Amino acid sequence: MNRTLEHILPKVQKPARYTGGEYNAVVKDKRTVDTRFALCFPDTYEIGMSNLGCRILYGLMNEQEGLWCERCYAPWGDMEEEMRREGLLLYALESGDPISDFDIIGFSLGYEMAYTNVLNMLDLAGLPLRSADRPELTPLIVAGGTCCYNPEPLAPFVDFFVLGEGEEVTLEYIALYRQAKEECWSKEEFLREVAQIPGIYVPSLYEVTYHADGTVEAITPKDGAPATVTKRIVEDMDKSYFPVKTIIPSTEIVHDRVMLELFRGCIRGCRFCQAGYAYRPVRSRNPKLLAQYGKAACEDSGYQEMTLSSLSSTDYPCLMELCDELLDYCAPRDIGLSLPSLRADTFSMNLMERLQRVRKGGLTFAPEAGTQRLRDAINKNLKEEDLLQSCRTAFSGGWSGVKLYFMLGLPTETDEDVLGIADLARKVYQCWRECTPNRARGVRITVSTSWFVPKPHTAFQWDAQIPMEEYQRRVNLLRDALKRDRSITYNWHDPQTSYLEAIFSRGDRRLADVLETAWQNGAKFDSWSEYFDFQRWMDALKACGLSGDFYAHRVREKDEVFPWSVPSVGVSRQFLWHERELCYQSQTTPDCRTRCSGCGANKFLPGGVCNG
Amino acid sequence: MADRLLFSKTGRAKYISHLDLMRTFQRAFTRAGIEIKHTQGFHKHPFVSIALPLSVGYSSQCEILEFGLVGGATAEEVPARLTAAMPEGIIIHQCYPAERKLKELAFVNYIINFEYSEGRPQASEPAMQELLSRESLVMQKKSNKSKKGYTEVDLIPLIRGFNLECQSDTLTLDAVLCAQNPGLNPELIRAAFCQAYPEYAPDFVTFHRREVLDIDGNPFR
Numbered sequence A: 001m002n003r004t005l006e007h008i009l010p011k012v013q014k015p016a017r018y019t020g021g022e023y024n025a026v027v028k029d030k031r032t033v034d035t036r037f038a039l040c041f042p043d044t045y046e047i048g049m050s051n052l053g054c055r056i057l058y059g060l061m062n063e064q065e066g067l068w069c070e071r072c073y074a075p076w077g078d079m080e081e082e083m084r085r086e087g088l089l090l091y092a093l094e095s096g097d098p099i100s101d102f103d104i105i106g107f108s109l110g111y112e113m114a115y116t117n118v119l120n121m122l123d124l125a126g127l128p129l130r131s132a133d134r135p136e137l138t139p140l141i142v143a144g145g146t147c148c149y150n151p152e153p154l155a156p157f158v159d160f161f162v163l164g165e166g167e168e169v170t171l172e173y174i175a176l177y178r179q180a181k182e183e184c185w186s187k188e189e190f191l192r193e194v195a196q197i198p199g200i201y202v203p204s205l206y207e208v209t210y211h212a213d214g215t216v217e218a219i220t221p222k223d224g225a226p227a228t229v230t231k232r233i234v235e236d237m238d239k240s241y242f243p244v245k246t247i248i249p250s251t252e253i254v255h256d257r258v259m260l261e262l263f264r265g266c267i268r269g270c271r272f273c274q275a276g277y278a279y280r281p282v283r284s285r286n287p288k289l290l291a292q293y294g295k296a297a298c299e300d301s302g303y304q305e306m307t308l309s310s311l312s313s314t315d316y317p318c319l320m321e322l323c324d325e326l327l328d329y330c331a332p333r334d335i336g337l338s339l340p341s342l343r344a345d346t347f348s349m350n351l352m353e354r355l356q357r358v359r360k361g362g363l364t365f366a367p368e369a370g371t372q373r374l375r376d377a378i379n380k381n382l383k384e385e386d387l388l389q390s391c392r393t394a395f396s397g398g399w400s401g402v403k404l405y406f407m408l409g410l411p412t413e414t415d416e417d418v419l420g421i422a423d424l425a426r427k428v429y430q431c432w433r434e435c436t437p438n439r440a441r442g443v444r445i446t447v448s449t450s451w452f453v454p455k456p457h458t459a460f461q462w463d464a465q466i467p468m469e470e471y472q473r474r475v476n477l478l479r480d481a482l483k484r485d486r487s488i489t490y491n492w493h494d495p496q497t498s499y500l501e502a503i504f505s506r507g508d509r510r511l512a513d514v515l516e517t518a519w520q521n522g523a524k525f526d527s528w529s530e531y532f533d534f535q536r537w538m539d540a541l542k543a544c545g546l547s548g549d550f551y552a553h554r555v556r557e558k559d560e561v562f563p564w565s566v567p568s569v570g571v572s573r574q575f576l577w578h579e580r581e582l583c584y585q586s587q588t589t590p591d592c593r594t595r596c597s598g599c600g601a602n603k604f605l606p607g608g609v610c611n612g
Numbered sequence B: 001m002a003d004r005l006l007f008s009k010t011g012r013a014k015y016i017s018h019l020d021l022m023r024t025f026q027r028a029f030t031r032a033g034i035e036i037k038h039t040q041g042f043h044k045h046p047f048v049s050i051a052l053p054l055s056v057g058y059s060s061q062c063e064i065l066e067f068g069l070v071g072g073a074t075a076e077e078v079p080a081r082l083t084a085a086m087p088e089g090i091i092i093h094q095c096y097p098a099e100r101k102l103k104e105l106a107f108v109n110y111i112i113n114f115e116y117s118e119g120r121p122q123a124s125e126p127a128m129q130e131l132l133s134r135e136s137l138v139m140q141k142k143s144n145k146s147k148k149g150y151t152e153v154d155l156i157p158l159i160r161g162f163n164l165e166c167q168s169d170t171l172t173l174d175a176v177l178c179a180q181n182p183g184l185n186p187e188l189i190r191a192a193f194c195q196a197y198p199e200y201a202p203d204f205v206t207f208h209r210r211e212v213l214d215i216d217g218n219p220f221r
């Protein structure tokens, strides 16, 4: 280990995060390696290591000969301070080598509030932040993840973005990179070529012009770059890579268990949900294969816990069959099996009872809206009676707590809808009174609300986030309505980060200056209250002459050129607009299994038929 | 009676905390296909216990872990199988039935290395010699039990013997310290030295456990 690092580590909290050397970490002989990839996650080790997408790409890349993928996470403040003081550059965990010497540095972008960490990590690596200031071919700065469906605020910093699922396209662009290195291409030449690979968006090949009112006038591709870049998907999940052997951290992380991904996509079509649109169409894995993977992963990891993860796991067609098989394996070995994304229906509750052996603490449901009218408007297919029936089952079975998640500020929401949340919570309480076998034990019903953030590529991409004062008013309304219910606890999400999310998720590339200014003034780890400073962001917006409200609180015209017009998730704009219109009529759209609504995502599949 | 492992923890593994190390062992036994005894009760889990918790950042070649071997491997097979299931830096040397009580573990031999990047001051050796030859050397030690937040401890009676060795940029203290009831954390020796001789304070200190000993000074297993 590097001596400087060795001298630093005793001074920082949780040093095991910064050493590497975990079980299953891949160390290759550098003499056999021609391409080095630093897979970076712009947050702590504990969070980054829990990311399934990164586990997949890490395993997949390291299966390739001559390619070595290593990991890198954002150091916490104490570690950063020591690194800067000692002049230790940001290094990859496996080799300890500075990532600035690597061929490719790839970031995983899952949430906007991590953007400043991307800048901070580039700086800690000793690299210029802006792509234009890095004239050499290497290191290339690449980014993938759901934020890349509108990566504009990061456009000047990142050389290219990868849209969609990375399993295939990553190997494709690495192959091209190898050719470029071999033939000594310039960075410009490489970027022009890589833009021809489907799913790759090179922001510097697009010129953006603006109207006087600040909206985008046009986005013009140059050097043969495509006008639309459509995301990539894995067609056949049964043939796709599954990370049976993954790194087992030597210290605790957030999701420290086997993660079994049942399927990708979601049949439901909630109108606010970006993941629901962006991961279409649904593709399932074969249950036999999943059971095999699950068992093998337990055996290899020694984990005592397995979780079935997908957007809405109970929609998996062979769930019972799979669970039975997994339970046969898990129960005798004391391995816990959990299902995080439950729907509130009887089927799920039965399943839940079978899975959960001991833990009967809390149960979580996300009705999202308080009235049936609004749930219909957002196409959240959940009937009140189903929710209540689920609660009855749970309470009769000995559960003593329920968490209910809602959003405030959804399009078309009225005060009646807000108060409907309180009504619903009271009905849940009533269910508990009727069903609990043990009233003396009491019940905890938690209502949480967040401030709705309209996301690109959803039916609400045109809509405004309600103003902050209005959000606060609705919070107060609900808080007052729940004041007297002592068994119901009300938590509301701090509005400041939601405002910034609303700005950056639908932002354009002028916001890059805001990011850089905020970072210069100390912004990093913005999703952590220890570091977040709202005023710093307001000052940065002002310094750059931009209005946050313009991005967050403005209703867009039907035909406005969005900053995210080039990236496509494969769902047509007409379909999304139609969904929005249905919302304003409080009309629902059936799920993809009941009836196809023609969103356009079927084109990804052979024969153009969705059958997940 | 329980079984024991003798293992070392060096390199990157130095930074794994005591609790994390126990969890790592529990998982590693499963990974290696070695069946071990579980604790009884509602939350059953594999039972492992480490004799003298090692501070984060210290290395050791003589750690002892207690567990109960049930099956899946013979005692002879355990070291190689388990080492293969471990993170880098943890090597299992032996697996054997416990024959002595843990409380017979009386002393720990530490190698404490004082590093001076600009060269070792000549006078640092006599200074250390002087310090450790005092009649008594009382230091404050953090304590949650005491109201003041610390207790006082005299280091001298807890140091069974020591030896000094010098190189151009290091001063190496080879010391045998009491292991338990009460034990002496060698960090206190570093602190005492820096307090008494701030002018000879080293740039960095490493701590290494070389051996655990019984009351007669023989290796404890």
Ligand code: SF4
Pocket: A280, A281, A282, A592, A593, A595, A596, A597, A598, A599, A600, A601, A602, A610
């Ligand atoms: S094409 Fe039809 S079935 Fe396929 S994802 Fe779109 S709406 Fe659903």
